[in-house]
Amino acid sequence: MTATLNADLAPVQHTGPLPPVPDGAVMVTVNLQRFNPELDDAPHMESYRIPALPTDRILNLLHYIKWYIDGTLAFRRSCAHGICGSDAMRINGRNRLGCKVLVKDLVTAKKTEITIEPIKGLPLEKDLIVDMEPFFDAFRSVKPYLVTHGNEPDREWVQSIEDRERFDDTTKCIMCACCTTSCPVYWSADAYVGPAAIVAAHRFIFDSRDQAAEERLEILSDAEGVWRCRTTFNCTDACPRGIQVTKAIQEVKRALMFRRI
Amino acid sequence: MASPTAIRPSGGKPSPRRGSLYRGAEGMWSWVAHRITGVLTFFFLFAHVLDTALVRVSPESYDKVIETYKNPFVNLLEVGLVGAVLYHAFNGIRIMLIDFWSKGPRYQRQMLWAIVVVWVLVMLPGAYFMLERNIRHIFGGGA
Numbered sequence: 001m002t003a004t005l006n007a008d009l010a011p012v013q014h015t016g017p018l019p020p021v022p023d024g025a026v027m028v029t030v031n032l033q034r035f036n037p038e039l040d041d042a043p044h045m046e047s048y049r050i051p052a053l054p055t056d057r058i059l060n061l062l063h064y065i066k067w068y069i070d071g072t073l074a075f076r077r078s079c080a081h082g083i084c085g086s087d088a089m090r091i092n093g094r095n096r097l098g099c100k101v102l103v104k105d106l107v108t109a110k111k112t113e114i115t116i117e118p119i120k121g122l123p124l125e126k127d128l129i130v131d132m133e134p135f136f137d138a139f140r141s142v143k144p145y146l147v148t149h150g151n152e153p154d155r156e157w158v159q160s161i162e163d164r165e166r167f168d169d170t171t172k173c174i175m176c177a178c179c180t181t182s183c184p185v186y187w188s189a190d191a192y193v194g195p196a197a198i199v200a201a202h203r204f205i206f207d208s209r210d211q212a213a214e215e216r217l218e219i220l221s222d223a224e225g226v227w228r229c230r231t232t233f234n235c236t237d238a239c240p241r242g243i244q245v246t247k248a249i250q251e252v253k254r255a256l257m258f259r260r261i
Numbered sequence: 262m263a264s265p266t267a268i269r270p271s272g273g274k275p276s277p278r279r280g281s282l283y284r285g286a287e288g289m290w291s292w293v294a295h296r297i298t299g300v301l302t303f304f305f306l307f308a309h310v311l312d313t314a315l316v317r318v319s320p321e322s323y324d325k326v327i328e329t330y331k332n333p334f335v336n337l338l339e340v341g342l343v344g345a346v347l348y349h350a351f352n353g354i355r356i357m358l359i360d361f362w363s364k365g366p367r368y369q370r371q372m373l374w375a376i377v378v379v380w381v382l383v384m385l386p387g388a389y390f391m392l393e394r395n396i397r398h399i400f401g402g403g404a
Contacts (some may be wrong), residue, residue, distance in 0.1 A: 033281070090281075090283070092284065093282060093283060093284030094283070094284050094285075095283075117281055120281070120283060182283065182285070184283075184285075184289065184292070230292055231288070231292070231356060231359050231360070231366070231369070232285060232288050232289040232291075232292040233285075233286065233287075233288025233289065233366075233369060233370075234283070234285045234286070234288065234289050236288075236366070237285070237286045237288070244366060244367070246288075246359075246366045246369075247366035247367065250359065250360060250365070250366055251363075253360065254360075254361070254363075
């Protein structure tokens with residue numbers, strides 16, 4: 001799910017020739033938050049001026065910096081196509097996937113600066129890498145798997161189109177943590193399960209085949225559950241899969257309030 | 262052999278860099294404004310309960326305190342209070358709709374702009390009538 005591009009501690013200076021600058025490239029300034037836990041007391045910003053095509057992804061800029069300027073830059077990425085959810089980062093102050101934002105989405109003739117920071121609310125490890133374990137702990141706490149009791153049916157679990165539609169939106173989650181780490185409540189109260197865990201719970205609570213909805217609702221009605229949500233809609237705005245995260249959280253809240261799924 | 266690894270004195274994780282603000286959309290700022298107006302209204306109520314309770318101490322001291330409120334600066338604070346309470350009330354209705362109306366989350370942005378428009382429409386005449394007397398007094402109108 002997550003692959004780490006991590007380099008050795010010693011600064012690696014690129015010595016070979018830089019790749020040719022393609023036609024149509026513009027010079028952009030990338031302000032990057034850097035942090036080396038073995039050398040730095042606190043994170044700091046560093047700027048890199050590099051060529052970029054308008055059609056480049058932000059991930060390409062990070063690759064350029066890592067491959068040709070400073071090999072010690074550490075960040076996560078795996079598929080680079082918006083599927084694996086490894087490269088969540090704060091781009092110009094908002095949580096996005098580095099592989100889904102293009103240079104032309106951010107750079108105009110007047111503004112050629114791009115700011116990239118790690119996602120907030122999770123312990124910072126190095127540069128753009130944060131410790132995702134608290135995020136996965138919250139995810140695991142809501143039983144994000146199908147629970148059934150009794151005998152299995154002879155063939156498949158039958159489900160109507162309408163029943164499947166009920167939780168279709170929340171099946172799209174790729175667990176990139178964009179939503180959870182965009183939540184002001186999550187930044188301040190580290191026990192809050194966060195939007196992603198509630199999305200995972202929603203996916204099974206409203207699944208007609210699942211039989212553990214009550215258990216999950218019980219977990220989420222806890223003090224650190226859905227009631228911590230203040231409907232700031234940062235999560236909905238941040239989700240790279242377009243999941244209506246706040247809507248899902250509100251549906252769980254209403255299911256709890258009216259005891260109706 | 263121990264490896265030459267520098268250990269930070271604090272040992273824990275670094276504190277976040279200052280000034281790394283999250284640039285949320287309207288929803289986040291409406292929540293921030295809701296918090297601020299809520300706290301401001303709370304502080305007003307705190308002072309208000311105290312000064313009103315003074316009347317039980319003695320009507321004279323109550324009158325004396327109320328007399329200190331009669332100046333243009335407090336008049337501005339009053340307009341600010343009306344603005345804060347109005348926003349908090351309107352946005353509270355919006356939050357209830359987000360909570361209880363199944364289409365609320367989808368229309369949260371439109372609802373926010375709607376309450377901002379209503380807020381401006383109410384505040385324009387409201388502020389005018391609240392400040393009119395003091396403005397005429399200060400800038401020396403006929404009265």
